[in-house]
Amino acid sequence: MTGHHPxxxxxxxxxxxxxxxxxxxxxxxxxHCAWLxxxxxxxxxxxxxxxxxQVLTPEERARVVETAVAAVGGERVMPGVAAYGSAxxxxxxxxxxEAGCRAVMLLPPNAYRADERSVLAHYAEVARSGLPVxxxxxxxxxxxxxxxxxxxxxxxxxxxRGVKEFSGDVRRAYRIAELAxxxxxxxxxxxxxxxxxxAGAKGWVAGYPNALPRACVELYRAVAGGDLGTxxxxxxxxxxxxxxxxxxxxxxxxxxxxxxxxxxxxPCRPPRAALLPGQEAAVRAxxxxxxAAGLS
Numbered sequence: 001m002t003g004h005h006p007x008x009x010x011x012x013x014x015x016x017x018x019x020x021x022x023x024x025x026x027x028x029x030x031x032h033c034a035w036l037x038x039x040x041x042x043x044x045x046x047x048x049x050x051x052x053x054q055v056l057t058p059e060e061r062a063r064v065v066e067t068a069v070a071a072v073g074g075e076r077v078m079p080g081v082a083a084y085g086s087a088x089x090x091x092x093x094x095x096x097x098e099a100g101c102r103a104v105m106l107l108p109p110n111a112y113r114a115d116e117r118s119v120l121a122h123y124a125e126v127a128r129s130g131l132p133v134x135x136x137x138x139x140x141x142x143x144x145x146x147x148x149x150x151x152x153x154x155x156x157x158x159x160x161r162g163v164k165e166f167s168g169d170v171r172r173a174y175r176i177a178e179l180a181x182x183x184x185x186x187x188x189x190x191x192x193x194x195x196x197x198x199a200g201a202k203g204w205v206a207g208y209p210n211a212l213p214r215a216c217v218e219l220y221r222a223v224a225g226g227d228l229g230t231x232x233x234x235x236x237x238x239x240x241x242x243x244x245x246x247x248x249x250x251x252x253x254x255x256x257x258x259x260x261x262x263x264x265x266x267p268c269r270p271p272r273a274a275l276l277p278g279q280e281a282a283v284r285a286x287x288x289x290x291x292a293a294g295l296s
Contacts, residue, residue, distance in 0.1 A: 256287070
């Protein structure tokens with residue numbers, strides 16, 4: 001990670017520890033952020049999808065960012081600033097800047113299926129906050145697809161510096177590189193990490209390091225360094241877990257893996273329900289197998 005590109009490297013989309021009454025445990029969250037950095041991660045992304053930002057109050061959401069900055073330093077914190085309206089998203093970007101962050105991550109408008117003009121206007125407005133913006137392409141959840149041509153336009157207008165790519169279509173990496181060679185591609189889904197890293201990704205906005213940071217960082221560094229001899233066997237070992245990052249129940253799965261690994265994952269806020277027994281058994285078995293293999 002460099003000062004000019006704080007979104008590069010392994011940035012963990014942090015899960016948010018909740019108490020039994022579903023209130024936020026800020027002390028545990030601060031400790032979790034620090035622990036991730038101590039175990040080799042380059043930074044954290046609070047208030048992403050994994051951080052359950054949609055069900056936080058504005059006060060909680062602001063305090064989560066401030067807690068992360070106090071724990072690891074603003075240069076290591078890239079908050080998600082997604083909101084229904086552009087004005088609100090810009091306010092969250094400004095809050096991030098005031099807290100000391102050096103970049104933010106922004107979904108397209110997600111209250112409706114926005115057209116290209118709306119997407120451009122949205123990113124233009126948030127870019128006025130003055131902080132570098134990393135786009136987050138998640139067409140599965142938002143129903144708005146930031147295709148390579150649109151990303152190139154957003155980058156050409158100066159609205160975005162990078163993109164967290166969660167479409168799952170690894171072919172896009174090469175098209176993005178052709179159309180916008182200066183736009184940093186970030187791996188957005190854990191289960192295509194190797195494919196996108198080989199294709200030239202500059203970073204990984206990651207889920208599973210919440211539970212197994214050292215093994216995930218080792219995997220990323222190996223692929224980024226061209227050491228496929230180390231990376232491929234490790235990727236195969238971790239993939240039964242990594243694929244949960246692309247499933248509807250990803251928050252519950254990662255929090256369960258955290259609990260099993262001795263961290264505090266804990267419950268989720270409604271409407272997220274507990275894993276079904278079969279899902280829980282699958283996550284538990286895959287996590288225990290990884291831990292037994294010495295991965296942590």
